[in-house]
Amino acid sequence: MHLGHSVSDSNFGPIIKLQLHTRTAEVIMAGPPVIIWRNEVEQLLQYRELTPRLEEALGKFSRRDSAEVIQPVRTTVPLQKHSGFLGVMPTYMENDGVLCTKFVCFYKREEGSTLPATKATVMLLDPEYGNVKAVMDGEVITGMRTAAVSAISAKLLMRPEAEVLTILGSGLQALSHYNVFTEMFSFKEIRVWSRTRQSAEGFCRSVSGPVTVCASVEEAVRGADAIVTVTRCTEPVLFGQWVKPGAHVAAVGACRPNWRELDDVLMKEAVVYTDSREGAMAESGDIILSGAEVFAELGDVINGVKPAHRDKTTVFKSLGMGVEDAVSAQLVFDQWKAKASLP
Numbered sequence: 001m002h003l004g005h006s007v008s009d010s011n012f013g014p015i016i017k018l019q020l021h022t023r024t025a026e027v028i029m030a031g032p033p034v035i036i037w038r039n040e041v042e043q044l045l046q047y048r049e050l051t052p053r054l055e056e057a058l059g060k061f062s063r064r065d066s067a068e069v070i071q072p073v074r075t076t077v078p079l080q081k082h083s084g085f086l087g088v089m090p091t092y093m094e095n096d097g098v099l100c101t102k103f104v105c106f107y108k109r110e111e112g113s114t115l116p117a118t119k120a121t122v123m124l125l126d127p128e129y130g131n132v133k134a135v136m137d138g139e140v141i142t143g144m145r146t147a148a149v150s151a152i153s154a155k156l157l158m159r160p161e162a163e164v165l166t167i168l169g170s171g172l173q174a175l176s177h178y179n180v181f182t183e184m185f186s187f188k189e190i191r192v193w194s195r196t197r198q199s200a201e202g203f204c205r206s207v208s209g210p211v212t213v214c215a216s217v218e219e220a221v222r223g224a225d226a227i228v229t230v231t232r233c234t235e236p237v238l239f240g241q242w243v244k245p246g247a248h249v250a251a252v253g254a255c256r257p258n259w260r261e262l263d264d265v266l267m268k269e270a271v272v273y274t275d276s277r278e279g280a281m282a283e284s285g286d287i288i289l290s291g292a293e294v295f296a297e298l299g300d301v302i303n304g305v306k307p308a309h310r311d312k313t314t315v316f317k318s319l320g321m322g323v324e325d326a327v328s329a330q331l332v333f334d335q336w337k338a339k340a341s342l343p
């Protein structure tokens with residue numbers, strides 16, 4: 001049996017057939033979990049399959065049906081010595097038979113640090129037997145599912161005639177957002193701003209299409225129809241006075257209650273959407289410190305219970321949800337089994 005190049009036969013415990021209860025359990029790994037690492041996750045995960053599954057999952061989450069999704073607010077453990085946090089993100093999707101936990105460490109790295117700002121690992125478990133089925137790289141999953149959800153917010157909330165996309169930040173999330181936004185939409189102009197021109201120019205070299213490097217945030221965002229903020233700033237970097245009325249902002253950074261990416265003017269003027277109300281009220285400094293009202297979750301719009309105010313300035317405040325990782329990891333695992341000709 002082909003076991004995938006990521007594990008050798010010797011790593012695998014015996015594949016055994018068990019007669020348990022009334023269910024014949026096949027391919028229960030009596031041995032160690034499958035390890036699916038970065039390169040293989042990159043090969044197995046595609047936006048065209050992932051994005052519709054994420055949109056469905058956002059709707060399931062917002063219905064608050066415990067048979068669909070159980071997703072407590074992320075547990076966050078401060079790593080004070082390293083200016084970081086450990087986030088633990090369990091999710092159970094009973095109807096879909098998916099049990100997943102992501103462990104993610106994220107840090108306030110000093111400028112010029114070459115250490116990663118985010119490191120994530122995803123575990124997929126069998127909800128009936130409790131064994132760990134797979135351990136996966138969480139970097140690719142986090143990068144792709146976060147960008148795909150931002151793209152879903154743009155699909156729902158951005159004006160259809162949008163022509164200019166601006167990306168603030170030039171790191172891992174900036175690249176994944178560039179990739180999915182250019183796959184899902186066609187913009188006449190794409191702009192990027194980063195703290196240093198050098199890193200912005202490095203970003204331009206890493207993408208396939210033309211991108212304008214802007215010297216200031218104001219230059220980058222004035223006239224933009226869609227703005228993606230993917231910085232690690234902790235004070236506002238995007239100011240409402242620069243944002244064109246009717247623009248859509250996908251705000252991905254500032255995921256701590258005392259961190260900001262957006263100023264009060266923008267938060268007060270915009271119609272604010274988020275992924276999880278509970279998560280936003282626990283973790284979003286942009287919402288908590290500005291006192292802005294959360295109009296709806298993205299899932300409420302998907303379920304048709306709240307309108308999409310495309311004609312107004314909109315902010316999607318993204319904090320990241322375990323259900324996004326669960327859906328992504330299950331898709332990776334299903335693709336891996338298909339490739340290994342496993343049932």
Ligand SMILES: NC(=O)c1ccc[n+]([C@@H]2O[C@H](COP(=O)([O-])OP(=O)(O)OC[C@H]3O[C@@H](n4cnc5c(N)ncnc54)[C@H](O)[C@@H]3O)[C@@H](O)[C@H]2O)c1
Nearest residue numbers: 117146169170171172173230231232233253254318319320
């Ligand atoms: N919402 C979610 O689901 C989710 C998921 C993953 C990461 N994030 C957050 O998204 C942000 C970007 O993540 P990433 O993996 O791309 O990080 P990264 O370190 O790869 O890139 C961060 C970018 O921000 C810039 N930057 C750093 N400090 C800054 C500052 N003080 N002001 C302005 N720009 C600054 C860096 O130059 C870089 O271009 C982080 O805040 C991260 O916590 C959110």
Ligand SMILES: O=C(O)[C@@H]1CCCCN1
Nearest residue numbers: 104106142255319320321
């Ligand atoms: O949901 C996530 O994966 C990210 C990790 C970094 C902090 C914000 N949330």
